[in-house]
Amino acid sequence: MNRTTVSFIGVVAALAAVTGAATVLAPASDAGKTAPTAAVRKPVERSSLLCPAPAGVDAASTTYTSFTPAGSGQASGGSAVLQPGQTVDGSGSSNSGSGKASSNAKPVAPLTDPGKPAAATVDKSPSPLIGTADGRFAPGWSVQETTTIDAGPGRGMLGTSCTAPGADFWFPGASTSSDRQDYVHLTNPDDTAAVADIELYDSNGPVKTANGEGITIPGGSSVPVLLSTLTSAQTADLTVHVAVRAGRVGAAIQAMDTRNGSDWLPASATPATSAVLPGIPADATSVHLVAYATGTNDADLKVQLLTPTGAITPAGHETLHLKSGMTTATDLPGLTQGQAGSLRLTPTDSGSAASFVVALRITRGKSGSQEMAFLPGTAAIGQRATVADNRSKGGTLSLTAPTADATVKVTSSAATGGGSPASKTVSLKAGTTTALTPPDPGGKGTFAVTVEPVSGGPVYASRTLAADNNGIPDFTIQPMPDDGGTVAVPNAGQDLQVLQH
Template sequence: MNRTTVSLIGVVAVLAAATGAATVLAPAPSKAAPTAAVRKPVERSTLLCPAPAGVDAATTTYTSFTPPGSGGSGGSAVLQPGQSSDGANGGSAGSGGSGGGSNGKQVAPLTDPGKPVTANAGKSVSPLIGTADGRFAPGWTVQETTTIDAGPGRGMLGTSCGAPGADFWFPGASTSGDRQDYVHLTNPDDTAAVADIELYDGNGLVKTSNGEGITIPGGSSVPVLLSTLTSAQTADLTVHVAVRTGRVAAAVQAMDSKSGSDWLPASAPAATSAVLPGIPADATSVRLVAYATGGNDADLKVQLLTPTGAIVPAGHETLHVKSGMTTAVDLPGLTQGQAGSLRLTPTDSGSAAPFVAALRITRGKGASQEMAFLPGTGQVGQRASVADNRSKAATLSLVAPTADATVKITSSATTDGGSPASKTVTLKAGTTTAMAPPDPGGKGTFAVTVEPVSGGPVYASRMLAVDNNGVPDFTVQPMPDDGGTVAVPSAGEDLQVLER
């Protein structure tokens, strides 16, 4: 036997001894089921605020808020002006007001979780790029509210600044002669992003020019006027933003020469059912716009969930949405003086098809009317918050579509005074509860947080409404889960790998 053979035998013997020792000393494999993933607070959040309306009669405020007790330590939550579409520095991001900034300074930086901070941005038209980390990251939300006192598009525009993503659907846009709709694409990263904008009308995909391969430079926002993509004047469109490279946040700013203006938020991801929570009791018109995203038509049952139960709108019991096409229908006299929410479900669960949907809601009449949008909304889930609430101007709509539920509502005052105020509310299955949130007092605006306590799924939205010289200005913000926690799979030792 040569020396090489002896060495190999020695190595094999040592490995066998080590493996045997590991097997003897290791604990017996567990027969218990794997531990479920646990939810832990996120450590970093990014929010992007589109550039507000750039008209002389417009003023904009930003309100930043993180719910208290979210975990973590240290950190910050700040908004910085981004670059405008022409490459100029965002510059003036705010003047006056608590936490305001200018010339590239931070806007509405938070000092403590549980205390919203408001900045008056004046007439700035800068997009904002926000980052929160540490104890400020879980559930961070920012509200952008613009008031246009006069002229085309006058009214109130509100939006919750959005997280970046790669796919967005906007049913309810338009290229009609009365409308000017812009898609705002904002890139939070240093490298450029590339996105496509697709338009769908009642006949399917609209042939467009310049809608493909739109470059959004790093740290910048690009507004795209929809009417520059097509010469067709279409009352009801579905806009699809598909990001090829990088990530962006997308929002649609709709301005109507007769009905005011507002932001159209992205719909919840396409699904076979949808809840659109928070139609005001005094709505004078409601228009439903839907688009079937899959390869099959969507046949939908239409229900209005009122404070007392579910009813079927007369003459609109069902809605047929052809695949790849936009369908729109007016729902006259829908609310009958009661606040409500729309629920869309498949007429046949065996042939359900995914779709997206949104409502265009009008309050007031004639020259004194104002519009807002309400898309299909995700569940509240663990928790949802909305900032910039005002005493006697905010209405919270809570919906329990399938089962009774209990929620806790907490209002948090700004650093200008006031104390947190909470209320527990029981929701009946198949109903909408519209209520003023608890008022925490103080001089400034306040934030509202909704947390389900028990029962079935809950959907929510907040309407902010003020009187503007006889015009009922208003805006509605959906309140989906704030994404403050993520599921983290558990891991454990498995010494059996030594035997494999």
């Protein structure tokens, strides 16, 4: 008997044994087949968030606000902890003596109960934070990082929602021009090293870079990479792509402008054939659009501004053409005309749709007293969106329903200094944007806001924080996609047909 025959007999015997065992365990009805039921949504049991540390800033004040919505998960148990990590340069040497993220380090703004935000302020250069929440603190856990720089070339308000780790990030709106300093922050939450590539694309296509490939991010560390060190070209509008080869990272871009202040540029929503950018302030003095077609086909897009009264087409900017693999930038002068709005981009021809990413650089104020913020394409709210560090003054929530009427519930949590949760129901008309002040929960300190769709079509949201800085209108915008508090869990059934050829 040759080896092939022996192998064949062994396979048959193994299949017979498996079939016999399956027959014993299978239910008697329906020939051993149980139909699976529909997937159900259940609260997540663990969440990870990463907060980058601002680079190139000598003196600043940074506040971290942590929050988990009440009643999202199990009744007891769990924790939500932000631990300091270390910052290393591209060569792997440490730039801060803080050391690797560790349970021995003092946690920042630990939560004590869901529904009650916790905040902590650092008045010196902060460390990157690596956060983990589990049990009752995991569903919808959100952390806001807000930095205020009163003077200097980077003066302004920098705000970002700390992000979950991933493997693919797109950032239209970056720059290597002489008046900008843009850092890509790569943060690794795990014990083992991660490896990532940074790719740049300008109006002509890929930009040749030095040291942009194979960047190693040690475990529990963050690596800030100054974009101007990757290329000698001074380019006003770039698209940055962070592609992770090994492990997982959190990615964000810190943009500092000598004339227009500074802010974080969040990653755009996953490339898609349409986009919604919710929450352009009514008093925006400049709106600059940067987009990039990620696929092999060009994208031809219809441009609409969703105002409080309906959708309009900006004069002179009815359509937008994106060449595949190239960054396209355009100014949208006088876009808002004193009304808050949201930008919607859809294919001009559904038969030739192409995927793209997009972001806006928004400026408020006049020359010499200007501040900028960024608003990328944002994913719709699925079950709920959450944003922390809301304030009784200077906070605006923007909601838009691009395709159909919708109703949402807006809830403000109790503040860090007391108060009680406050809710209101908001009705949204199709093709409009509603800007409102979240309900005040009373008490002192900051509070969190959640938005839950009740009925109708998809809803997109963002939150704007604004403050006067000696005549300069500081502000920052945080997109509000779904907070990931629940996940669809399929129910599997037994099916012996998998054993048949």
